[in-house]
Every structure is written in C-alpha cells, then in structure tokens.
Amino acid sequence: MKKELKVVPIKNGTVIDHIAAGQALNVLKILGIHARMDAALSVVMNVLSKQMGRKDIVKVEDRELKPEEVDKIALIAPQATINIIRDSEVIAKHKVYLPEVIEGIIRCANPNCISNAEREPVISKFITVSENPLRFRCFYCERMIEDVSEYL
Ligand SMILES: [Zn+2]
Structure with missing residues (x-):
C-alpha cells in the first residue's frame, strides 16, 4: 500500500494540514510565526493530497496552538485541519472555523x-x-x- 508522502513526524507541537497549496507562508503570517521565533518550524509545500490535489503542511514544534489562534487561518485555508501532537501521538484534531x-x-x-x-x-x-x-x-x-x- 502506498501511503501519502510522509513528512518527518514531530514529537510535540501542532501540525496544520490541508492548507491550500501556496498558502503556507500566509498561514505563518496570520499566526504571527516567523523564523526569528524559538519554535522549530517545518513548512512542506505542494505535496500531493487525495482530497485536494496539492496542499501545504506547516509543523510547529513544542507549541500547541489554541483554536482561537488558528481559526484566523480559515481566511485563506478554510479546509485546514489542526492536529495537536504530544509524545508523538495525535491527542486532538480539529477543523478551523471562520470567525464572524x-x-x-x-x-x-x-x-x-x-x-x-x-x-x-x-x-x-x-x-x-x-x-x-x-x-x-x-x-x-x-x-x-x-x-x-x-x-x-
Ligand atoms: Zn475600510
């Protein structure tokens, strides 16, 4: 069985998946995350996705983003899903909701x-x-x- 391209897993932190291709950097901008921060970041762009054709993925290590923080990214990535990882396990998974x-x-x-x-x-x-x-x-x-x- 061929799996979807797997990116290096993180031990703790947040994975933002199903970002429309090309929007990963705008997602970081909206979240106020930039390279100068301490958090280790991985940005994966333009990977194949069964649902979306192409998509971007953002991983933020050692930081659990709160729903109210991530909802803002629905502005540009309404299909995004948020996975919170602790000890290499997904402990919470949620969608983003566009704020009013x-x-x-x-x-x-x-x-x-x-x-x-x-x-x-x-x-x-x-x-x-x-x-x-x-x-x-x-x-x-x-x-x-x-x-x-x-x-x-
Ligand atoms: Zn105006």
Missing part, C-alpha cells in the same frame, strides 16, 4: 479608510459576509474584499 469578525489581520483596500489613516489609524475590522466564495466587508467603510491574501 476579524480584527487586525486584513488591511482595508480603501486608502481613505479610517483603518489606513496615517496618524492614529484604528485597528482594522472586517465582517465575514460569505464563506463560499470567501467575502469580507470592512466594518468602517464597507469596502468588500475577496482575495484576502493580497491584504495581509
């Missing part, structure tokens, strides 16, 4: 929006309008955004 309100992640496309003000900008705030297709509305100026990856 997204604060401080998406940059508004409208240069005149109060959230883009040069002096004292307010924190951006978007309302999820629909999941399929993904659409978000700026709370302040009503500007709609579809492809979030351009506005992270």
Whole structure:
C-alpha cells in the first residue's frame, strides 16, 4: 500500500494540514510565526493530497496552538485541519472555523479608510459576509474584499 508522502513526524507541537497549496507562508503570517521565533518550524509545500490535489503542511514544534489562534487561518485555508501532537501521538484534531469578525489581520483596500489613516489609524475590522466564495466587508467603510491574501 502506498501511503501519502510522509513528512518527518514531530514529537510535540501542532501540525496544520490541508492548507491550500501556496498558502503556507500566509498561514505563518496570520499566526504571527516567523523564523526569528524559538519554535522549530517545518513548512512542506505542494505535496500531493487525495482530497485536494496539492496542499501545504506547516509543523510547529513544542507549541500547541489554541483554536482561537488558528481559526484566523480559515481566511485563506478554510479546509485546514489542526492536529495537536504530544509524545508523538495525535491527542486532538480539529477543523478551523471562520470567525464572524476579524480584527487586525486584513488591511482595508480603501486608502481613505479610517483603518489606513496615517496618524492614529484604528485597528482594522472586517465582517465575514460569505464563506463560499470567501467575502469580507470592512466594518468602517464597507469596502468588500475577496482575495484576502493580497491584504495581509
Ligand atoms: Zn475600510
């Protein structure tokens, strides 16, 4: 039996699987995880997946991401699954849920929006309008955004 390409397993931490191909780095951006952090990271891009054709996988060692932290990645990876690993065992597995309100992640496309003000900008705030297709509305100026990856 041929198994799906296996990546090096981690002993403790979080595995984010089923990320749409090409979005792994945006996932890290949304989670605020970058190379300067202590956490050991592995990013696997463009692996074959039965369900999705191609997908990305992110592994964060020694850090268990909380559901409210990871839900934000549903913005760009709505099919993502989160696996929490302890002592090499998957102890919890969950899907991500798109939050109804997204604060401080998406940059508004409208240069005149109060959230883009040069002096004292307010924190951006978007309302999820629909999941399929993904659409978000700026709370302040009503500007709609579809492809979030351009506005992270
Ligand atoms: Zn706006």
